[in-house]
Structures are given as C-alpha cells and as structure tokens.
Amino acid sequence: MSRRILLVLLPLVLLLLGGAVLGCYFETNDDLTIVALLRGETAAAPVTDLLLYFHGFAWLWSRLYAAEPLLPWYGLTLYGLLYAATVLVFAVLYRLLRPYAGRWLVLAVLVLFWSVAWLEHGLWFNYVRVPLLLAGAGVLFAAQRAPARWALVVGVLAFGVSWMIRPSAAVLGVLAVAPGMWWLAQRRSLPVLAGAATWAVLGALWLNLTWSPTAATFRRLDVLKSNLNDFQLAAPPVQPLTPPDSLGLAAARQWMFADSTLVNEAFFVRAAPFRLDYFLQETAPAKLLAVLRQLPRDYFPLLLLLAATWVLVGRRPGSRRYWLGQIGYAGLLLGLGTVLKLPPRLALPLLDFWALSNLVFVFCLNPLPRRAVPVLLAVLLATAVPYGYKTWHRSTVLAKEQARNRQLRRQFYLAAPSRANSVVTDLIEDFYKSESPFLEGKLPRQMHTVLLRVKGPLPIILSLRGWQTLHPSQPALRQHLTGSRDFTESLRRLGVRSDVAWLLSPEGAALLNRELQLRHQPGRPVMRLEQVRPKLQTRKNTMHAYQMRVKFPQ
Numbered sequence: 215m216s217r218r219i220l221l222v223l224l225p226l227v228l229l230l231l232g233g234a235v236l237g238c239y240f241e242t243n244d245d246l247t248i249v250a251l252l253r254g255e256t257a258a259a260p261v262t263d264l265l266l267y268f269h270g271f272a273w274l275w276s277r278l279y280a281a282e283p284l285l286p287w288y289g290l291t292l293y294g295l296l297y298a299a300t301v302l303v304f305a306v307l308y309r310l311l312r313p314y315a316g317r318w319l320v321l322a323v324l325v326l327f328w329s330v331a332w333l334e335h336g337l338w339f340n341y342v343r344v345p346l347l348l349a350g351a352g353v354l355f356a357a358q359r360a361p362a363r364w365a366l367v368v369g370v371l372a373f374g375v376s377w378m379i380r381p382s383a384a385v386l387g388v389l390a391v392a393p394g395m396w397w398l399a400q401r402r403s404l405p406v407l408a409g410a411a412t413w414a415v416l417g418a419l420w421l422n423l424t425w426s427p428t429a430a431t432f433r434r435l436d437v438l439k440s441n442l443n444d445f446q447l448a449a450p451p452v453q454p455l456t457p458p459d460s461l462g463l464a465a466a467r468q469w470m471f472a473d474s475t476l477v478n479e480a481f482f483v484r485a486a487p488f489r490l491d492y493f494l495q496e497t498a499p500a501k502l503l504a505v506l507r508q509l510p511r512d513y514f515p516l517l518l519l520l521a522a523t524w525v526l527v528g529r530r531p532g533s534r535r536y537w538l539g540q541i542g543y544a545g546l547l548l549g550l551g552t553v554l555k556l557p558p559r560l561a562l563p564l565l566d567f568w569a570l571s572n573l574v575f576v577f578c579l580n581p582l583p584r585r586a587v588p589v590l591l592a593v594l595l596a597t598a599v600p601y602g603y604k605t606w607h608r609s610t611v612l613a614k615e616q617a618r619n620r621q622l623r624r625q626f627y628l629a630a631p632s633r634a635n636s637v638v639t640d641l642i643e644d645f646y647k648s649e650s651p652f653l654e655g656k657l658p659r660q661m662h663t664v665l666l667r668v669k670g671p672l673p674i675i676l677s678l679r680g681w682q683t684l685h686p687s688q689p690a691l692r693q694h695l696t697g698s699r700d701f702t703e704s705l706r707r708l709g710v711r712s713d714v715a716w717l718l719s720p721e722g723a724a725l726l727n728r729e730l731q732l733r734h735q736p737g738r739p740v741m742r743l744e745q746v747r748p749k750l751q752t753r754k755n756t757m758h759a760y761q762m763r764v765k766f767p768q
Contacts, residue, residue, distance in 0.1 A: 220321070221308060225300035228328050229293070232336050236609040238293075239616060241340040241559055243646035247682050248341070249288050249654045252276050256642075256675045257687040258694035265429045265685070266436060267341075267380040269421075289651035295344050295375065296335060302351035302372070303332070306358055306570065310577045315587045323587070326594035330515035330601045331566050337609060339651050340559040342383050345376035349387030350567050352376070353406050357395035360402035370409035377417055385414055390546070390564050393539040394571030397578055428686045431479075435471070435684050438482040442466060445554050446497050448486035459485045461728050470640065470725060472683040473701040498552050505551030509561065515597035516565040522593045523572035526583040536575050543568045615648040622757070626717060629759055630673060634715035636695060638708060640679035640722035641757055673715070676708075678722060702733040709741050709762030716743060716760040723760055740765040 240246060247256075248268070252275045254260035260276035268275075271291070278287045304324055311320045335343050352372020359365035376384035388410050395403040425433070441447040443466070455463065462476035463485045471477045510517060524540070527533050547564055550556050576586055623645040630637050676691060677683065689699040696707040705726065708714045718726070723743045730741050746759040 217308070221301060221305050224321075224324060225297055225304055225328075228325070228333075229297055229300065229336050232333050236333075236337050236605065237613060237616075238336060238339055238651050239609075239612040239648045240646065240651060241338045241557075243643045243680070245288070245339070245341055245651065246646035246649055246654060247643055247680055250675070251682060251685070251687060252288070253279050253283065256677050256682065256691070258691045261685070261687050263429075265425070265432055269378045269417075271378060286652045286654045289654060292339075292341055292344050292379075293336070293651065295348055295379075296339075298372070299344070299347040299351045300328075300332065302355040302368075303347075303566075303570065306351070306354055307573070309358060310573060311587065314577065314582060319587065319591070323591055323594065326591070326598055330594060330597050331519075331562070331569065333605060334558065334562050337605065338558060338612070342380060342559045343563060345379040345383040346387040346390070346560070346563040347566070349373045349376035349384040349410070350391040350563070351387075353388050353403075353410060354391045354394055354398070354567075354570065356406040357399040357403035360399045360406070366406055366409065369406040370413065373410040374413050377413055381414065381417060381421075384410075386560075387563070387567070390543075390567035391571060393542065394567065394574040397535075397539075397571065397575045432684055432686060434479060435477075435482075436681065438479065438486070439466065439469075439471060439477075439681065439684065441488065442482070442486045443469065446501065447488050447493060447553075448482075449489040449492035449496075451485050451487065453484075455485055457732060461725070461732060464728075465725050468640075468721060468725060469679045469681065470683060470722070471681075472678055472688060473729065474689075475701070476729075501555075502548065502552045505548060505556055508551075508556065509547070509565075512558070513562060513565050515594070515601045516562075516569050518593050518597055519569050519590065520565075520572060522589055523569075523576050526576050526586055526589065527579070528583075530579065530583075536572075539571065539575075543571075612648045616650070619645040619648060626757065627672060629717055629757065630715040633713055634673050635713040636674045636676060636708070637715045637717055638676045638678065638705075639717045640677070640719055641717060642675055642677055643680045678718075678726075702729055705730065706741055709743075710764065716762070717757060718743070718760050720745075720758065723758070 248264065250256040251261040251264070252272060254276075260280060262273045262276045264272045275287050275291070278285070307324060307327065308320060311323055315323070335347065349372060353369045355372075356365040356369025373384055373388060376387060388407070392407070395407065451459075451463075458476055459481060462473075462481050465471070465473070466477050466481075466486070527536050543564075547556065547561070547568075550560065550564075573590075576583065623642075626639075626641060626645065674691075674695070676695065677688075682688065692701065692704040693699045696704040698704050698707060716723075723745070727742055730743075734740060742763050742765075743760040744763050746761055
C-alpha cells in the first residue's frame with residue numbers, strides 16, 4: 215500500500231511543485247491556436263473536428279467550453295494525461311530498482327530522474343509530448359508486467375488514448391520503447407505490441423474511409439506546408455516562377471495559406487519541389503550539425519546517463535543486441551533531426567525512452583554490474599545542479615516572454631477601434647507562445663475587465679497567418695463574415711465595412727496588397743491597404759493599424 219501511495223502521490227507532488235516554482239508555459243503557439251478554434255474565437259462556430267489530431271477530444275472539448283468557458287479544459291485534460299504517463303514511468307523504474315536498493319535510495323533516484331529528465335515536459339508544454347510519453351510509458355509498463363491481462367489493458371488503452379491525440383506521435387512512442395520492451399519481456403511483450411499495432415491499423419483505415427475530400431486535401435496540404443517551412447525539404451524551383459507562384463511562395467513562407475487559388479497542391483509541386491541531390495548537398499549537413507550541437511547543449515544529463523549505462527554493460531556476454539539498440543536509437547534521433555526536425559517536444563521524450571530502455575537492459579543483467587545503482591545515482595547528482603540552473607534560467611526567460619506577449623496582446627485589442635466587430639490580422643498567434651496552459655490565452659482578469667469597460671466585447675478574429683489557415687473552418691468563417699469563401703473577394707468586402715479593423719505587420723500588409731493587385735479585375739475599384747498613423751507605439755514597431763483605400767475608375 216505504501217508503494218502504491220508513493221507511486222501515485224510522488225508524481226503529483228513533483229508536477230505541482232514544478233508548476234508552482236518554475237511555472238508552466240506553452241512551447242509553441244500551436245496549443246492556443248487549437249484552443250481558439252475549439253472555443254470558436256477564430257472560427258464561425260466552435261470547431262468539433264480538427265481532422266489530423268484530437269479525434270474525439272475536439273468534439274468533447276468544444277462542448278465543454280460552450281458549457282463552462284472559464285475552465286481550461288484543454289490544459290487540465292492534457293496535464294492529467296501527462297501525470298498518468300509520469301505514474302507509469304515511475305512504476306517501471308521502481309520495479310527495476312527496488313530489488314537492488316532501499317526504498318529511500320529508490321526515492322532519491324526517482325526525484326533526481328524527474329529533475330533532469332522529466333521536468334521539462336510540464337514546464338515547457340506542448341500537446342505532442344503527451345501522446346509520445348503516454349504511449350511509450352503505457353506499453354513499457356504492460357511489458358514489464360506481462361502476461362497480466364490488466365496490464366495489457368492498461369498498455370493498449372494508453373496507446374489508444376495517445377493515438378486519438380496524435381496518431382504519428384503515439385506510434386513513435388511505441389517505437390521508442392520497443393527495445394526496452396523486448397529486453398524486459400521478450401516474446402511476452404508481443405501481445406501489447408500486437409494490440410497497439412491493431413489499434414493503429416484499424417484507426418488509419420477508419421480515418422481514410424471517413425474523411426471527406428476536403429479533409430483529405432487539408433491533410434495533404436498540411437504535409438506539403440510542413441515540408442516547406444518545418445522540415446526544409448523544398449528545393450528552389452527549377453523554372454522561373456510566374457507572378458502568382460511568386461506571391462504564393464512568399465505567402466507560404468510567411469505561413470499565409472488562406473488563398474487556395476495561390477497555395478494548393480499543384481503550387482507546391484511547381485514552387486517548392488523536393489530534390490534529393492539538393493537536400494543531401496545543401497540542407498542535410500546543416501540540419502545534422504544543428505542536431506549534434508543541440509543534444510549535448512540541452513540534454514547533457516541524459517547523455518551522461520546513457521554513457522554510464524554503456525560503461526556498465528561494456529563487453530559483457532550477450533551485449534551485442536544492446537549495442538545494436540544503441541545504433542538504432544542514435545539513428546532514430548539523428549535521422550529525425552536531419553530528415554524532419556527534432557524540437558524539444560520530440561527530443562526529450564525520445565532521450566527519456568532511450569535512457570529507460572538502457573536501464574532496463576542493465577538491471578535485467580545477471581549478475582547485476584557492480585555498483586550499478588551508486589554509479590547511476592552519482593551521474594544524476596552530478597548533473598542535477600548545472601541542469602537545475604539551466605532550467606531556472608529557461609523559466610526566467612519564458613516568464614519574461616509571457617509578460618511581453620501579454621502586453622502585446624493587450625496593445626493588440628486596444629489598437630482596434632471600439633466599433634470593430636471583426637479584426638483581420640496576421641499577428642495574434644505570435645502572442646500565444648509561452649502563455650500558461652491554465653489560462654489558455656485569455657487575458658489576465660484585470661486586463662480583460664479594463665478592455666471590456668473601454669471597448670466592450672472582444673471582436674471576432676480573422677487570422678491570416680498560421681497552419682490553421684488551411685483548415686476548412688476558415689473558408690466557412692469568411693462565408694459567415696462576408697458571404698464569400700473566396701479569399702480575395704472576402705478581403706474586398708471586409709475593406710468597405712466600417713466595423714472591421716486591420717491590424718497587420720508591414721510584411722503581411724505588403725503581401726495582401728500584392729494579392730489585391732494581382733487579382734484586380736478591369737473596371738472594378740482599385741483597393742489597397744494603407745497604414746494609419748499609429749496611435750500606439752509597440753515593441754519593435756511590428757503592429758500597425760491599416761485601412762482599405764478604394765480608388766474608383768474614372
């Protein structure tokens with residue numbers, strides 16, 4: 215009973231303590247972009263299907279937000295699942311270590327492991343961490359307790375929930391712990407692997423059979439825009455670009471995908487092709503070098519822990535499979551970083567599971583290497599202080615970024631005229647980063663009260679920048695606001711309305727003016743965005759109010 219209480223309460227205490235001392239911050243603006251869609255703040259109605267991820271969750275959250283809009287349902291749900299993943303990992307470590315160490319020593323190892331290998335997951339949060347960690351922890355937990363049926367149910371359920379959040383991340387989580395599962399249980403781990411594989415295959419079939427043509431197009435475009443902006447897989451175009459393709463490429467590089475006449479599948483083939491020779495010669499070396507610099511700089515405690523397991527295993531008989539596993543893990547990390555990308559939300563979970571799998575191998579050796587527990591404890595202790603300083607510094611930087619973005623968000627709403635019912639902007643997502651998952655982008659209460667008193671209800675946001683501009687909800691929002699789904703036509707109709715504010719970056723305004731000029735039809739008024747004399751100075755002078763000028767033909 216005391217063991218169960220320890221494994222249930224310790225992760226909760228550590229997560230709460232980390233949040234209270236260091237805070238909780240979003241790693242990217244993706245999470246709050248999703249929340250804004252679920253709440254209906256950047257859509258005509260609350261979005262119930264995000265198509266690529268959160269299958270089932272989006273439908274539930276959209277209704278929960280409608281019923282209780284003040285509660286942070288997104289953050290509460292995902293942090294609850296992060297807590298579940300932490301409990302499962304602690305349970306695996308406890309069972310590994312307890313036969314060879316006293317309870318207090320095991321407790322010290324658990325706390326130190328959380329401090330150098332797990333703390334970042336709650337501090338620097340992103341939804342992708344959750345399915346990766348939960349799927350890997352769940353199947354590893356089940357393999358350690360195989361062939362118990364209840365453990366098999368736990369493992370498959372953890373994978374299933376992770377798959378509903380993000381299928382690719384769940385599969386990657388299982389792949390990351392597959393060596394550890396085999397070293398723990400060998401063939402007894404196959405049922406949980408089979409259960410996860412069955413869920414993944416049936417889920418993929420279900421998605422492909424139920425997706426509408428619009429959803430399938432969104433999926434393909436999402437991959438293509440990631441190849442261009444996220445993974446740098448695109449090469450320069452072979453032929454000179456036409457004016458529409460030149461504008462489309464400039465807009466796509468600024469994450470402005472709303473105009474489907476410019477940014478579509480055929481456009482990516484022409485303007486952003488993949489060429490293997492260009493990638494291998496120009497892109498891959500720089501990306502590989504960046505990964506090799508990133509890992510020791512940001513995750514030296516885990517690399518030293520891995521090195522300690524290498525020393526403990528050495529050349530023991532039967533260690534060949536262990537070294538093959540090390541090659542596989544190194545190839546996975548370097549391959550992901552070189553071909554795709556390796557942001558912190560992927561790098562740390564993969565390193566966690568690499569370290570866990572290595573610990574599984576070490577503690578399954580018979581006999582156990584001498585002084586294995588003291589060596590591992592010494593590594594964790596030696597790295598805890600410098601990594602703690604690094605984490606404290608990161609928390610300080612994130613807190614300053616949060617305060618800066620909150621101030622910019624306040625300026626954003628104050629800059630909009632009080633009569634504005636809608637705001638057209640390419641800025642709002644920039645202010646989401648580093649916000650608290652438990653505030654979900656809402657302005658602090660005092661700021662919100664002031665804005666309501668000065669300006670009334672906050673306006674509808676028509677966002678022009680970000681991955682969500684590819685989502686089918688955005689043409690529906692333009693239809694709702696203007697009666698037209700066509701991007702350029704909706705701009706023209708919004709431009710003649712007095713209740714619409716235009717808050718744009720200079721780069722965004724220039725792209726919209728290029729769009730209006732390119733799509734201008736003879737005999738129709740010439741429309742152009744011109745900057746209004748700013749009444750509010752903003753940091754780096756990146757936020758400006760614009761108005762649409764209309765010049766009628768003579």
